[in-house]
Amino acid sequence: MASASVASTTVGAAMGTDGGTAGRTRAWQRARDWAEIQERMLVPLYEAVYDRLEVGPATSVLGLGCRSGLALLLAAGRGAEVVGLEPEAELRSLAQDRSLRVLSDVYRDLSPETGAGTGAGAGAGARPAAHSLVTAFEHLSCTADPLALVRDAARLTAPGGCVALATWGPPERCESAAVLGVARRLADPLRRDPYAPFALSGPGAVEQMVARAGMRLVGGGRVLCPFAYSDLESAVRGLLSTGVFDAAADYSGPRQVEKEITEALHPYRREDGSVRMLNVFRYTLAERIPERIPERSR
Template sequence: MTPTLVPHHPARDWAEIQERMLVPLYEAVYDRLGVGAGSRVLDLGCGSGLALLMAAARGARVAGVDRDHARVALARERLPEGTPLTADLPQDGPYDVVTAFHGTAALGRDPAALTRSAQRGAALVLAGWGPPERCATTSVLGLAARLTGWRPAPREDLDGAVLAAGLRPDGSGRVACPFGYADADSAVRGLLSTGEFDAAVRATDPGQVEKELLEALEPYVRPDGTVWMPNVFRYVIARVP
């Protein structure tokens, strides 16, 4: 395959292509925690707001934190008018469910500050990649990394992050989140929108990164041209003391 070099719009590609891949994760967490009418949900790293939209559809009051202005602008278009969307922790808590579906970085430099936005006993959910052997996308990231000379960040220690933040562990789970795309070009756009390749793009020619990604995706292209990569994501639940 050869790269098409279609212009990329990372925020919109995330909202239109990639974000939906984590819907099974959002649903599993909300089901387990009983999110619904009366819940107050704060999503750290809310992006373009799909997880918040799903919580709001269950009757929850929602708020989001994200510093990506382009993604937040898209979130404002889809969420109920007046939904608090801020760059830092909002002051209108406390919340009884706090989610960080995209890893530990959403906790920020001062994890203890989170407890000031969450009520006592509130659930904090951290999520990230599951075991590498059960994540096809991990091999794509790894192969593209080797070809471009870039090294991806190590898999996050979700349990360690919970303990470091002084929170009480309260269970975990795994959820199948296959990444499916209409074609290889859509897969490249979706994967680039995750931010996983930002360092590689800065370090080399963007067209070269796209070319390597297309080659890495070849084992997952089906006869009809669609791309299918089985993945498992893991989440941990902690309680605010």
Template sequence: MTPTLVPHHPARDWAEIQERMLVPLYEAAYARLGVGPGTRLLGLDCGTGLALLMAAARGASVAGAEGDHARVELARTRLPDAVTVTPDVPADGSYDVVTAFHAADRTSFGPADLTRVAQSGAAVVLAGWGPPERCATEPLLRLADRLADRRPSPGTDLGALAVRAGLRPVGAGRVACPFGYADEASAVRGLLSTGVFDAAVRATDPAQVEKEIEEALAPYRRPDGTVWMPNVFRYVVARVA
């Protein structure tokens, strides 16, 4: 199989292809916490800002922190002027909702940041991949580990992560977040934009990484050329003491 070798812009591919796949997760978390007017929300690892945009549409006062500068710049172009996105965690510690939707994946911030920015009693949402048997993307995650020549991750215990951060878990949920792509090339670009394959791309030939992703997508290609990967994501709600 010949790799697509389409020029990639990871931040733009995340914004245009991949970020929308997590909309059900964002909606479920916001509905559970009653995010709306009067909520002061901070999104850590906020990507290119879609989750922040959704919270702002609910009437919340929102801000974001994102360690990838290209994503910061894209977020600033798509968000209202009242929404600030910075590469660093704000010094303000008065947020009553803090989200870390990528707590088990690509993260730029540590557990201490979760509590430093939140007021007493604030809700913190940690999210990540669901059970391996419920995630069609699981073989791609293992592929990323193999290509990066690293031991497969056992997965992140979000409840334990919350406790290590000094938080008190109070609830949890699972949300279906299927990954649907218009074609194989879009699927490759979207998956590469997640950051899961960054170490693999650094460790080996990028064309080989792309070729192996395409081969791993074979079970999920439909007759019309689209790619459909059912996934379940987990989230934990915790409180700041």
């Protein structure tokens, strides 16, 4: 999608300032850390949404910001037709290695007639095929313009189809809140878009965006998603792979960020060395109203 609303939060920092071999190596390592360590933490959320919507062979799923594709893989296992959008090349490659169809730009890469890849030759006004379910499981809480993302999701949904939006639950129900606070505390205090993971956790926040995007609220729920790691090192690597600490690392240095993440994790370390934090995630389901077509975000 052309909109910056679904751009990966990890692209810039993952590539590194040199943009060369070292930067690419870091990007690949972080993508693997996401796929091997962090991605599974939200499986209860994915499954809850799919169960609620009875995702199956009749469902066409588009995953916005699908990263390495586990949510799509689970939907495909239920018989759904799936396609994903992931701007970050390394994550997209890992998803494609799972035999998933994952694109870098929905408007550029989908033909409005057939849904087939058309590459850079597609016109700027091309409209991709609509889907019966569009998901935004990870990006809504960290994008700079969540309303633009919701509007884009609505536009890509078939009339009468559904959009699933996920956010962190209330901070008092999320043991990872203290760790996430490192991202804000160590970032540039003058940064225009500081990371605020719980900005959309309050009552009515997502619902207001749903209404402004021309959709109708049809349900939602809360899901317990434990963040469980075999050891402290895995926990740090997994959390860093999310990209939410990038601005903090740029401003305060990677070592300081890793040090403070490690300190914040200590209360959740168990006797066997593993780390476990209980978190609640919230999902909101909205229906695309047939007579309302939101403008495409720019």
